[in-house]
Amino acid sequence: MYIITCVNCGELLTDELRQVSFPPTPEKFTGERLGLPLLQEGTYAIDPETGAITLHPDGAPGTRQHRGPGRQNGCCEPDGLDGPNLVCAGCGAEVATRKTDCWQEHVVAVIPEAVEIHSASL
Numbered sequence: 001m002y003i004i005t006c007v008n009c010g011e012l013l014t015d016e017l018r019q020v021s022f023p024p025t026p027e028k029f030t031g032e033r034l035g036l037p038l039l040q041e042g043t044y045a046i047d048p049e050t051g052a053i054t055l056h057p058d059g060a061p062g063t064r065q066h067r068g069p070g071r072q073n074g075c076c077e078p079d080g081l082d083g084p085n086l087v088c089a090g091c092g093a094e095v096a097t098r099k100t101d102c103w104q105e106h107v108v109a110v111i112p113e114a115v116e117i118h119s120a121s122l
Helices: none
Strands: 002-006 042-048 053-055 062-065 084-088 096-099 105-112 115-119
Touching: none
Parallel strands: none
Antiparallel strands: 002 115, 042 053, 053 105, 062 084, 084 096, 096 105
């Protein structure tokens, strides 16, 4: 089991997580359903295309919404197209992008350089 902390202040950003393989995603959204979480709660995976640490949409309780203009844009929920929209609750550093709009697979994409992954036994 692992935890993720802010590299800037050491604040705990996640609960305990288990690493899993990055799941395949549909090649094209069909419009037949609303977006769903890509990962199960309590898990994380490394996106092989971006290197982002990917979590369930509710997987980063130690964060809060970014207050910058446009960072929460989307039609139903934040789409993450305008930059990181989650910051560390401790220091305010940009740490992740929540992508939960209706047309997307729902994830939180953590910025690898903004965090550290530790064994939960520490």
